[in-house]
Amino acid sequence: MFPTGPSLAVNVRSAYKTYDGTNYILKGLNLSVAENQIYALLGPSGCGKTTLLNCLLGKGSLNSGLVFLKHRKISDVGYMPQNIALHQELTIRELFLYYGMMFNINDDSIREKSSFLLKILELPDDKRIVGSMSGGQQRRMSFALSIFHDPKILILDEPTVGLDPMLCESIWNMLRDMANHGKTIIITTHYIEEAKGSHCVGIMRRGRLLAEKEPLILMEELGCEYLEDAFLQLCKVDKHLSDDDDITPELAYILPDKRASSQTVDYNTSFSTHRLKAQLTKSCWMLRRTILITLFVLVLPFVQISSFQMATGSDPIDLPIAYVNQEMPYSTYSCANVTNNIYNECFMNETDTTNVFLSCNMLDVMRRNKLKMIEYSTLEDARRAVMKNDAWALIHFRDNFTLHLSTKFIDGKNVKNYTIEMANVDAQIDQSNQLLSYFIKSKILQTYKEVMGEAFKTCQLDNSIARLPLKFMDPVYGTEKTSFRDYTGPSMLSLTAFYLPVLYTAAMMLFEKDGGLLDRLMVSGMRFSEIATSHFIIQIGFILIQNFGTMILMYSGLFFNSPFEGSILTTYLLLNIISLVGMLFGFVLSLLSKSQTDAAYFGIGCNFLMKFLCGMMWPTQGMNRALQVFSFFLPITLATDALRSLGSRGWGLSHPDIQLGFCTTLAWIPVLLVVSGLIMKKKKNWYE
Template identity: 40%
Template sequence: MTVFKDEADISGIVIRNAFKSYGSHAVLKGLNLTVQKSTIYGLLGPSGCGKTTLLSCIVKRLSLDHGSISLTAKSVSDIGYMPQDVCLHTELSIKEIFYYYGYIYGLTDKQIKFKMAELLSFLELPNQNRICTELSGGQQRRVSFAVSLLHDPKILILDEPTVGLDPVLSYTIWQRLLEMSRMGKTIVITTHYIEEAKQADAVGLMRNGALLAEDSPSYLLQYYNSSSLEDVFLYLCEQDQNNNAGNKTAELPSSCDKLRSLPNIEQTTSFTTSRFSSHRFKAQVIKNLYQIRRNVEITLFMLFLPIVICVFFNLAIGHDPTNLTVAYVNEESYSCYNVTYKGCALTERIYASCQVLDEMREKTFNLVQFNSTEDAQLAMFHNHVWGVIYFAPNYTQSVVNRINMGQHTKAGTLDSGAISFWIDKSDKYISSIVSRDVVTSLLDTISKILAPCSSKIKVSSKIMDNPIKFNQAIYGNNEPTFQHFATPAAIIICIFYLPVIFTGAIINSEKEGGVIERVMAAGMSFFEVAIAHSAVQSVLMIFQAIEMMILMYIVYDNPYKGNILTGLALLVLVGCGGSVFGFILAVLSKNLAGACFFGIGSNFLLMCVCGFIWPAEGAHYLLRLINSYFPLTLATTAMRSISNRGWGVTHPVIYMGFVSAGLWLAVFISLAYLVLRIRDDIWRSK
């Protein structure tokens, strides 16, 4: 890196020709700034002039569009950074925050304890076990300031550290900063209190992304013949505005001209930090455990949510409808309440219509009698009944004649021996249940009215039976329910989206509060954040998977014929994919609401295509060409085959489910990496 010796020997921070813009809005406009070693540099200017952006570039949270920044610091741990906002995990205690940042910087427990005691006393902080949310705004800012001093950095970057503090404490802090500068620290401090900056060794007066002046406070006061820095600043602003030079610097004092004459530095100091550090990983894991312990409500919510989902799923989904109301009109000349209809239909007077109605009552129906089919159909039109069944006046005799005469049965007998049935088809599932039970009621009736005939006239009751014989099902049972079909898909969807909810909430809350940006400035990498979060999330995920399997397959007795460990391994793999997917939603979204919208939309999409709401084989043929490539489709099929068929991991359907889940995990990790590579401001609060 090109550094000029005469400048590097005296300067801790050198910024040359710095340009930075957000879209079409220029924030830094060719700014040049020099901070000498072992001095305090006060950066003064109104809100929006670019101070915070400049500090973010110095600590490598932003990169310049053009220009260079040279630092004497060689690593992140050489810099202490206090952002403008508090940017702390406010649900942690003061002690936990100190230990978290102490571990990030590689300090030992003994060093952290010693520095914590010193800073608690110096900054007059309350008891170390106080939670940050219980502190006042000024106390929180003092904790934030203490964090920047914890690791004894060479360069200290402070963005308005004295805002909201009482004058006595502000004076104490300035005295400490002066002492630190004499001990070799290089300090850059921004402040709105212009007169406060008189204590600095040098000040830079900044407006519209450029410096209006840069020198010692005493020199500026003398040069502009003024009694206060505020008057100097106002004068320079007026000159800058009058000269229509918002993007240029005003004439500088002669002692600063030498800074302009120095050649431009061609490169920017970069820090070489490892992608993974055991002490940073330890800090992140411990912080996550602190949060889980502190946020008892969220932890219990994440543990009990699978239980609630499973309970309500089994209570509400997959059961056949009962107590369905069906109207009937029976024109046979008798009342079913006053007759006996047991016996052989070929030798005794029986009433088949009553037998059919009796069979229907034993199934799903509440039967309501009407005098005419017109009245019954009107009731169905008004949604009072699901169907209308009609028996002709000589229905029973026609059925008997049909059995006796066989192929010689007359057309009129066939018509009057048939049941007329009208049904409400607006609900496919309920109408299918009603149709099925009406047909099985009729078949059961024929079987029962012919059964007594076998001993009297040697007539088999199988004459009118269904000519198809259904043997025992190879997989499942002969009366499957939608609940058995949907249970594996419900577990897969839950285990994928529960980590999405948890990860999205945690990451977005930290991003919106500026916490992640601060820990990134301290050297933490996305890889360490992701791995530490995944480690803690995996433990929670295993508990959630075990909860759901116990409830679904033991408590509610849904069929599970496969190996328990195979199913659990598939769930954990799918859950890991969900956790990384949650990271992607979190980093792409501006806030938690945006992540929720993305999550809800993708959830509905994946439910539709994975075979939860309806079998994937029933999808449009164009969708069927691609639905196997969606994240949860093959995993759902595999989980269904493990539970309902008992297949092992060597079966193609099962290992393809594992392959699909593994490949999507790799895709999500790659996408997260690419997003972070492309957008360097991804962790910045919006």
């Protein structure tokens, strides 16, 4: 059996610890802490004190050696980390309530303990926000939480750093009183002289314990008046040892008893409703305390959808278009002076066509289509305006344009090439902006179609004569007025449903992780499943509200009235599944990232990846073939296509394309769960 001794609360034997297989942090360390005593662990930074404490708590495991704790229940162990590790947004009272609920302490006991600790540790009013307290006050608060549940073994890592001498003395008096009442305390400190108040000191250097005795006895044996002198004298002796004397590698894997195993804090507790309640209550407090951020997160999807709907899809207006109309001489005659036009006189009147000028009608229609038509006297001036970016296109009407156009239709197959050329409308467009150039081309074609249609109607002829030999029938799905916004709207809805949970989940998990908060919670018994469940409940509330609101915003006739022919319930369900995948992806990000900054960079990169490769900004059919295959397996590519089909085609769950959108998105849930499990298994202390 493990040699514990009848009065030992903590016992470490032949402890070896290395992270890289070469450099040992602990080198055959032996440590014995008697029950009901204060054990002060002294040593310079980097000597292995924190590593040893982690091994005592079960946060890390030894490469070789054994650790034994007499009291292994989580409720029997109190821990104060070197970092303050407090929720800065909560009040003192809320923190006491949070930890009280975590350890299932009743309300009366919580109030009684809080009142005592506030007084003895000289803490501010319990309504004080922790983040507004001084560093010393926060450290005292951290100490108060470590002893709040009345543990039997107390492990304190640098508890008196930054505190004034009077308060340090008060804390040491409290520790001695606790030891007299059956508590075992292990404390690390840089203040060597204060360790004289302990029952035993252990002096560490280079991963080994140089001495382990009562302070006064150690000082007497070394002939020192001060404990600090005794510490320095032991370190000087140890300094003369070579690195080869520190450790014998072949002994690093010899256990004192092969039948024995380490017995540290037992974290194998079942899922607890009182800890879940504590986590949910804390989350609600923090949401209320950071109300502006909460409202921002809640409202952000509506702002994104609204700004997208208002900023995209509408026709550009007031685009400057240069024109030269040689049918109407620039200096002597203008379209404003025209008294007759196609609406009251046929342009193919062979006896008199001088009062009908189709160029004027076309220019008038373009102006009504909100194009800014700018007249120039010569082609050179107009072309120069386009080159200088004063105009996006140049339109040129030749001499007697209407007359030649009339002749073209009257002569039919006998028309001369010269007449055909003179009847053309010449257009030169700046093609540097594809969308604008496409818009200008379509407006010119629409203008020609409208003007010629009216012209032939006035001539009592079938206006189909002027139409291109191509007839577009009624659309199978959608309408002829379908815009680019109608194509990209479901993409924005899908991306918003996915990306915001990614950011929120990663931010919240890393918020707990930063500063040792999550580390402290796990040591206090909070299970990851309880933290994840609490976060899931809060996040689901946000998701349900946001997705329902964005659907109303986009598809309701009260707002943007985007085309929607499908099932509201099916669409809402698909959006919530997309958000769930986003939540899980955000959790994976939090496991892979060391800080919120890392997660933000990674998340932004993934956001752009989704935009470009999931068919949001451009159809996947236009991608490189290899990218099309890659895009197919991304979490929201087919889901976005399904949203489009639900909206514009009215398909339901019975359609294979909608089923495929659901299936590919749902398939990511087990994938992300497995990835999360593998990361957590590989990174044992992923929460640090």
